[in-house]
Amino acid sequence: MKKILLVSLLIFPILCFAQYDLSPAKLRNLSIGFSFAPEFSYRTVKSDLLNDEVLNILSGNEKPKFGATAGFNAEYNFTNYLSLETGVLLSNKGYNKNFTSREGSQYSNKQNYSFNYYYLDIPLKIKYYFLGLSKIRFFASGGVIFNPYLFRKIYLNNKDITTQYIDYTIREIQTPSPPTPGTIHDNSISIILAPNENLQYNKLNFSGTISLGASYNIDERLALEAQLEYKHALAPLNNFDIEARLFSLGLNLSIHYKL
Numbered sequence: 001m002k003k004i005l006l007v008s009l010l011i012f013p014i015l016c017f018a019q020y021d022l023s024p025a026k027l028r029n030l031s032i033g034f035s036f037a038p039e040f041s042y043r044t045v046k047s048d049l050l051n052d053e054v055l056n057i058l059s060g061n062e063k064p065k066f067g068a069t070a071g072f073n074a075e076y077n078f079t080n081y082l083s084l085e086t087g088v089l090l091s092n093k094g095y096n097k098n099f100t101s102r103e104g105s106q107y108s109n110k111q112n113y114s115f116n117y118y119y120l121d122i123p124l125k126i127k128y129y130f131l132g133l134s135k136i137r138f139f140a141s142g143g144v145i146f147n148p149y150l151f152r153k154i155y156l157n158n159k160d161i162t163t164q165y166i167d168y169t170i171r172e173i174q175t176p177s178p179p180t181p182g183t184i185h186d187n188s189i190s191i192i193l194a195p196n197e198n199l200q201y202n203k204l205n206f207s208g209t210i211s212l213g214a215s216y217n218i219d220e221r222l223a224l225e226a227q228l229e230y231k232h233a234l235a236p237l238n239n240f241d242i243e244a245r246l247f248s249l250g251l252n253l254s255i256h257y258k259l
Contacts, residue, residue, distance in 0.1 A: 028221075028258040031075045037229065039250030041067035041093045044232075046243045055242065061099045065114060067092040067248060069121055075256065081129050085141065089121040093246045094152075114155040117201075117237070117246065122146040125209065135217040140210075145231060147205040167199040167240075199238055206234045211252065223256045 042064040045055055071089025078084065097113040125143030132138070154165045213227025232247040 029077050031077075031223070031256040031258040033073050033075070033225075033254050033256035034071070035073055035087070035089070035225075035252055035254030036070040037068060037250040037252040039067045039069060039093075039248040041065050041095065041246065041248040043095050043237070043244045043246045046245075047241060061097050063096045063098060065094050065096045065116075067094060067116075067250075069248075069250065069252075071121065073123070073254065075127070083127045083129075085125045085127055085143075086123055087121075089123075090150075091119045091121045091147070093117050093119065093248055095246075110157075112157050114158075116153040116155070118150040118152065119147040119205070120150060121207075122148075123209065125211075129215075137215045137217075138213070139215065139227075140212050141227070142208075142210045144234075145207040145209055147207055147233070149201050149203050149205065152201070167196045196240070199240060201238045202235055205237075207231045208234055213252070215256075221258045223258065225252075225254045225256060227252045 043062075047055060069089050069091040071087055073085060073087030073089070075083050075085045094115040094117050097115065099111055123143060123145045125141045127139050127141040129137050129139045152162065153160065154162045209229060209231045211227040211229035213225060213229075215223050215225045217223050228249070229252045230247070230249050233245040236243040236245060238244070
């Protein structure tokens with residue numbers, strides 16, 4: 001009971017100060033700004049036709065890549081605590097795939113692929129300001145992002161091979177046969193691929209987003225903002241046998257001008 005009372009006594013002055021800092025006299029309804037976010041990007045995979053073992057084989061050599069999102073945004077404040085944010089931004093998402101080629105390959109022994117997918121990000125987010133300390137306001141936000149697909153870029157060992165790259169589909173999966181007495185059993189699974197001429201990327205995707213951040217008021221009109229933001233695609237990347245959904249975690253940095 002004493003601990004609860006002590007915590008309450010510590011928090012109460014902070015909350016009172018927050019209420020004062022978010023007073024109606026300081027509200028400006030509309031602000032515009034520019035943001036840039038370095039991001040850690042990757043993808044999740046799922047398939048109703050393939051088991052986890054096959055999925056692990058197909059995606060076992062994949063690794064996250066660094067991407068970025070940058071563009072313009074606007075925020076409308078309904079109250080001192082609640083606002084709506086939108087904008088138009090360019091986003092680079094994707095993943096890396098690394099493996100060692102067989103002898104006799106036309107490329108170097110180590111093959112490092114980088115798959116880059118470019119989208120427009122049009123967010124629609126609700127932002128809630130829950131605490132204010134002097135010039136700093138803390139907030140949480142969440143919403144949906146509309147993602148029109150633009151184009152892709154594929155690099156092999158830092159060389160652009162987008163036009164030469166061939167997409168594949170799964171033609172056959174060969175599972176190991178039951179072991180027979182007196183033989184050495186190989187438990188490996190063979191996956192046979194074939195060129196995929198019908199691969200199509202979804203022209204419009206959607207992503208869910210949540211973030212937690214803080215806004216610092218330089219003066220009555222200028223503010224700096226930083227937020228840790230997580231985004232995850234709600235629809236598959238394309239019509240491949242495996243449903244791949246891109247996601248990212250980034251530090252969104254922005255500057256806002258209050259009108």
